[in-house]
Amino acid sequence: MSLEAEEMSLVDHLTELRRRLIYVLIVFVAGLVIGLFVAKPIYLYLISADPAQGFVLHAFSFWDGIGMYMKIAMAVSLAFSVPFIVFQLWAFISPGLRPVERSAALRYVPYVFILFILGIAFAYYIVFPMALSFTISITRSMGLEETYGIAEYFSFLFSLVIPLALLFELPLIVMFLTKLRVLNPLRLRRMRRYAYFALVFIAVVITPPDFISDFLVTIPLLVLYEFSVFLSAFVYRRQLAEDAQREARYIKAQES
Structure with a gap:
């Protein structure tokens, strides 16, 4: 070009x-x-x-x-x-x-x-x-x-x-990135401690300066992250199943 x-x-x-x-x-x-x-x-x-x-x-x-x-x-x-x-x-x-x-x-x-x-x-x-x-x-x-x-x-x-x-959009973002094969549940589990630290930091920054507000926002964010890992695993398993089916069809076509 x-x-x-x-x-x-x-x-x-x-x-x-x-x-x-x-x-x-x-x-x-x-x-x-x-x-x-x-x-x-x-x-x-x-x-x-x-x-x-x-x-x-x-x-x-x-x-x-x-x-x-x-x-x-x-x-x-x-x-x-x-x-x-x-x-x-x-x-x-x-x-x-x-x-x-x-x-x-x-x-x-x-x-x-x-x-x-x-x-x-x-x-x-x-x-x-x-x-x-x-x-x-x-x-x-x-x-x-x-x-x-x-x-x-x-x-x-x-x-x-x-x-x-x-921040409630987090599960959707994780599912989308998993669908694009940018993320997977294994990678999300490995980076869990860093993700937790980032989510706690976000909760402290966005909430008023008192402990109870930080706590009440941090807990849902951590739950959202774990739910995102669960959804990522669901999407990832479907991808693996589709890959296995595609490979099986390819092998069958080669044999025939």
């Missing part, structure tokens, strides 16, 4: 990448607009669910209410955007994949949204109330008067829920 052809190919790839980034930006902005319309009912639901254990939320600046609406709108937009981002990524790299890899990647796209929603539900209904209950109990045991701002409350909420929802 000539240098000019290679340069044109690079320009074409960059043009394609820019086009798909524009699509992602359009979907994100559209999701943000939708999120602004549904922010109030979502806010009312979050307050009526009362994980805040009865305390009153306060606004300490004129922008707290707007900031809360924007946080909710961004969460809604992210829920819409994540599957679309994955699909656009697949569409960008699919020309370089083999047909089996292309079909495997496309099958996994719908599950991105499902796992993201499951991650949000788990983080909000299990992890967040436990973390909030722990921090409130410590505050009350110290005899401190509780005055919580709405901005701090929702920052605490989203700092737990959104990262954990994104």
Whole structure:
């Protein structure tokens, strides 16, 4: 291939990448607009669910209410955007994949949204109330008067829920990489101690600075990793069976 052809190919790839980034930006902005319309009912639901254990939320600046609406709108937009981002990524790299890899990647796209929603539900209904209950109990045991701002409350909420929802994609990523034969359960088991260290580090970074939040996020991440190893083993066994069948057919064809 000539240098000019290679340069044109690079320009074409960059043009394609820019086009798909524009699509992602359009979907994100559209999701943000939708999120602004549904922010109030979502806010009312979050307050009526009362994980805040009865305390009153306060606004300490004129922008707290707007900031809360924007946080909710961004969460809604992210829920819409994540599957679309994955699909656009697949569409960008699919020309370089083999047909089996292309079909495997496309099958996994719908599950991105499902796992993201499951991650949000788990983080909000299990992890967040436990973390909030722990921090409130410590505050009350110290005899401190509780005055919580709405901005701090929702920052605490989203700092737990959104990262954990994104990390729920780990099993899907591992299954996909196993399907592409980049990973396998043997390699995942060998790197377990390093993976555990990385997951603990991630949990400490993404959670508020208290031990119980770190613990409540670390345990699900370790379980997700082990579940990913299990799924990888399932996919890997099917690959070995398919390879054995293919080899048997080849040997039979050679003999005949």
